[in-house]
Amino acid sequence: MAVQERKELILKLEKELSARVLTLITGDRQGMETRIAPDVLPLVSEHLASIGLVEDLALFLYTPGGDTIVGWGLVHLLRQYCKRLKVLVPFRALSCGTLIALGADEIIMGTNGMLSPIDPSVSSPFNPPAPGIQQPGMVSLLPVSVEDMIGFLELARKEIGLKTEESKVSVLNTLANKVHPLALGAVYRAREQTSSLAKRLLSIHSKDIAKIEHIVKRLTRELPTHNYLIGQAEAENDIKLDIKKPSREINEMMWGLYKEYERWLQLTNPYSSELDLGTEQRKRVRYERAVVESISENKLSQHIFITDNELIRMTTTPAGMQGAVDQTLARTMFQGWVAAKDEEVL
Numbered sequence: 001m002a003v004q005e006r007k008e009l010i011l012k013l014e015k016e017l018s019a020r021v022l023t024l025i026t027g028d029r030q031g032m033e034t035r036i037a038p039d040v041l042p043l044v045s046e047h048l049a050s051i052g053l054v055e056d057l058a059l060f061l062y063t064p065g066g067d068t069i070v071g072w073g074l075v076h077l078l079r080q081y082c083k084r085l086k087v088l089v090p091f092r093a094l095s096c097g098t099l100i101a102l103g104a105d106e107i108i109m110g111t112n113g114m115l116s117p118i119d120p121s122v123s124s125p126f127n128p129p130a131p132g133i134q135q136p137g138m139v140s141l142l143p144v145s146v147e148d149m150i151g152f153l154e155l156a157r158k159e160i161g162l163k164t165e166e167s168k169v170s171v172l173n174t175l176a177n178k179v180h181p182l183a184l185g186a187v188y189r190a191r192e193q194t195s196s197l198a199k200r201l202l203s204i205h206s207k208d209i210a211k212i213e214h215i216v217k218r219l220t221r222e223l224p225t226h227n228y229l230i231g232q233a234e235a236e237n238d239i240k241l242d243i244k245k246p247s248r249e250i251n252e253m254m255w256g257l258y259k260e261y262e263r264w265l266q267l268t269n270p271y272s273s274e275l276d277l278g279t280e281q282r283k284r285v286r287y288e289r290a291v292v293e294s295i296s297e298n299k300l301s302q303h304i305f306i307t308d309n310e311l312i313r314m315t316t317t318p319a320g321m322q323g324a325v326d327q328t329l330a331r332t333m334f335q336g337w338v339a340a341k342d343e344e345v346l
Contacts, residue, residue: 002264003343006293007300009257010060014295016250017108019056019086022047022078023293025261028064028092031271034290034305036066036096041073043303043337047294048081050301057082059104062258065095068118072197075103079204089113090258095226098219099194103201107235108244110254115230115239117223118194195220206242214240264288273328277311284333285309299341308334 014021022044026034051057057078079085087093087104094116101107101115109115195216202212218239223230236243246254262268265288276285290305310331339346 002260003300006257006260007295007342009253009260010293010295010300013058013060013088013250013253013257016247016253017056017058017086019058019084020051020054020082021058021060021088021294022051023060023257023261023291024063025061025265025292026063026066026290027265027267029265029267029269029271029289032266032287032289032307033064036063036070036074036100038067038070039337040290040292041070041077043292044074044077046303047292047296047301048077050296051081051294054082056084056086058086058088058108059100060088060090060254060257061093061097061100062091062261063093063095063097065097065116068096068099068194068197071096071099072103072201075100075201075204079103088254089115090254092116092229094229098230099198099201102198102215102241103204105205106244107241108246108250108254109232109235110246110251111232112255113232113235115235115241117226117228117230118198118219119221119223119226211240261291265291273309273311273330277313277328280311281313283311285311296341300343302340302343303337304340304343305337306335307332 010021010023024036024040024044026036026040059078075085084105085103086106086108087101089097089101089107089109091110091112092114093101094114095118098115099118102118198216198219199212202215206212230239232243232245235241245251271287277283285308287307287309288304289307292303294301310333312329312331314327314329316325316327
């Protein structure tokens with residue numbers, strides 16, 4: 001039973017680390033992605049209230065990223081309940097996940113652990129429309145990333161060799177004509193905010209100003225792309241993070257626990273409504289997409305983010321075609337967090 005295996009692994013980690021363990025998994029299953037968002041904070045609060053005040057607390061974290069302000073708030077929430085905070089990185093803790101790790105007294109990074117830059121992408125009403133065909137009545141906006149904006153300006157300065165003030169103004173005008181100035185301002189403000197949050201989180205447990213400046217500069221300005229992956233050795237030797245390498249036993253436990261979540265949430269299986277419907281005409285399917293878990297009274301206390309879809313096969317004849325084709329319609333019947341104990345919904 002998968003829930004029993006996860007419970008046993010969490011209990012073993014707690015014993016080996018001499019710390020209570022809280023797991024936070026937001027999934028990157030293709031088509032069913034989830035991210036760290038404000039709705040996770042009250043759920044974490046419930047788990048922490050059940051755990052109570054402890055000397056050491058370990059956050060087992062897997063995430064593709066999310067809202068940086070939520071990451072900032074999550075660190076301070078966790079630290080209210082412990083004297084020492086550890087973040088366990090079995091695999092990917094990217095973007096906002098890396099920001100969260102900066103606020104920990106210990107980053108215990110497994111052999112397969114990966115961090116990433118924390119430079120943000122910004123979505124605002126002033127962003128340019130995404131290329132391609134837009135749905136009637138809907139406008140998809142293109143996120144504006146800090147590295148893309150800076151990359152354009154650096155291209156003009158370094159590669160094309162623009163030096164005069166007049167030429168620099170011309171390039172800036174070109175950029176502003178493609179991307180609304182308020183969107184550009186939001187991108188700049190987001191980068192400055194992220195840098196400030198990172199410095200303040202590192203300052204919680206470090207007084208080495210030069211080291212903090214180096215870490216923040218590397219993570220916000222100097223790495224090639226937002227998708228760049230930082231392994232254990234680079235995090236320690238180049239970024240200069242205080243990485244703690246786990247023992248072989250703890251490393252195996254961390255990876256084993258991640259694999260349990262990977263299987264349960266189907267993280268490596270792209271979502272396909274057609275495959276899930278199969279040969280049936282109508283079917284209800286539940287998708288577990290994110291989870292917060294901890295041990296409480298010898299049970300696995302859970303909050304699970306689920307999407308309940310009704311899949312319906314429809315036969316239509318598209319305009320301009322002579323033959324009918326099957327299409328799968330997915331209707332969302334419920335979406336949200338549910339509380340559970342040992343996977344029994346409360």
